[in-house]
Amino acid sequence: MEIYRVDARPIDVNEALMAIQDPAAGGQAVFLGTVRNEFEGRPSDGLFYEAYAPLAEKEMARIGAEIRAEFGCLHVAMIHRVGELSVGEVAVVVAVSTAHRAEAFLASKAGIDRIKSRAPIWKKERWADGSAVWHHDPTAK
Amino acid sequence: MEIYRVDARPIDVNEALMAIQDPAAGGQAVFLGTVRNEFEGRPSDGLFYEAYAPLAEKEMARIGAEIRAEFGCLHVAMIHRVGELSVGEVAVVVAVSTAHRAEAFLASKAGIDRIKSRAPIWKKERWADGSAVWHHDPTAK
Amino acid sequence: MAKVTVLFFSYAADRMNGRQTAYEVSEGTTVARFFDEHLKGKLGESMNGLMFSINEEWAGPEVTLHDGDQLAVIPPVSGG
């Protein structure tokens, strides 16, 4: 089964685990991106995520097709959360199943790396001092 | 939190996920080893796992200490199942949390690689033809 | 004239004071020309760091806008 979804609801890791089940799978690698309490040493209260959902889901599906082809994934599940997230919440899950374990790690890593570099999704840091700025805003400080 | 356990009960992945939660964690990597329906092309009905539990748990804890030191893991959870497992069941989970994602993948991979090479745990394949043999038995066929 | 809906995200939405705006552009207008005429000043940056999509698919700055198109301005992404 495949999942490529942008979702405002809390991510249910078990949904991703169910999706990648396969009797031919010997390895499953699951990456969870979680909201940290600091960024580059500055205390943070959390993140706001925004996505251009239709294009983000298309791009995630393309990345899924790539890692299936490159690493022989049996199944791929990618869910990215949007909205206001608190410290500790799951922002993104990339789960894959493969016949052997080495490919599972490579595929999951390639999946999250490519989501981060290509999916039209943005995060705004809610600094603990009360200010809030978009990541990659050229005028941010 | 740390978990290093050999367990005859089905593995609850959520227990491992809870154990590695940390407000400073930006990445969590979870590896699940699952029982396949074949090995080297020969159909299988499942695996029987046996462990020398006290020493296996000590060795897992040592591996956990190593990957914490080498990759800066915030938390490590390792659970290895024993007993009769059916195709699709989880035989082992290695879950880690780290500040950044690259280290999470490296730590989780090192964790499972070292468990496989060092923990006193053995698997017996239940071939679909009814025979059963221990892996690494020098006289097995 | 072609009616075009333009979507903004992240800091670009802040600068444009909204996430969606309707524009009327002359026939034959490319994304690049539209950007120069309508967005460059308010966004305060060149097109170099931005990407675009038309009707939910990636599109280069050379692509011509048509009536009913939905153009999205995609700032550098920061998901994950």
Next chain:
Amino acid sequence: MAKVTVLFFSYAADRMNGRQTAYEVSEGTTVARFFDEHLKGKLGESMNGLMFSINEEWAGPEVTLHDGDQLAVIPPVSGG
């Protein structure tokens, strides 16, 4: 004499017809000598591919067995 409990696992347990056996060995017997005298024949393999532990900790073949020790014979592992 020293009483020693010996644990077997995996295919070694099959060959020894059991997972635990009690032995009496002379004082000063090392793991290697115990292996040669009591296990080698039944296991049908040399010590090279095996590891040992005494009282739940890894131990080399040169270690001496003491009264009450629990020796474990560890065939090549295959967990995961």
